[in-house]
Amino acid sequence: EVQLVESGGGLVKPGVSLRLSCAASGFTFSNAWMGWVRQAPGKGLEWVGRIGPKSDGGTPDYVAPVKGRFTISRDDSEATLFLQMDSLKIDDTAVYYCATTGGGQWGQGTLVTVSS
């Protein structure tokens, strides 16, 4: 059974950093295109970024609102995806989901609240 389990969310103040993790199981993680999607309160779904397998270069891509502040990485030995979020803003408040880039598999989501 495929499982994606996020962790690391919480309540933080603007300007600080937070690191999310996503533990994968039930599929060959090292071959998978993975990404992070977020949903702000009362809003729709938004891709944050993606990362391909090392065999495809493994270079992450980001959307404009997070470029330069967020970093996606992966540890294939631990089958884990990471989202390092720096210089957090109030507008980054959202549920963050780990997902395969085609959307076939999703984690349960972790809530990040940025508030002073």
Added chain:
Amino acid sequence: DVVLTQSPLSLPVTLGQPASISCRSSQSLVSSDGNTYLNWFHLRPGQSPRRLIYTVSNRDSGVPDRFSGSGSGTDFTLRISRVEAEDVGVYYCMQATHWPSTFGQGTKVEIK
């Protein structure tokens, strides 16, 4: 970025009746590999999104056959042949042909 425009944004439906959601793209979603990466998702409050349809018309495993997807190029449709109570929630189309992948605004389906 590719803009996906869904309509309607709100869809009151009668149980047992059909329903249809449109998704129009600001540019063609045909990829250089010939595939069209247009997917449909269902989101219920407190749950993760569930993919229903991938590459326009392929149903995911376990998705009831009352759900179907169609379309090409820039114009796509999700149809529910007979709405059931469990179908309430918000439906999103998503394109993965061009980065960044983008979602439509969402269509809220509720029972009349």
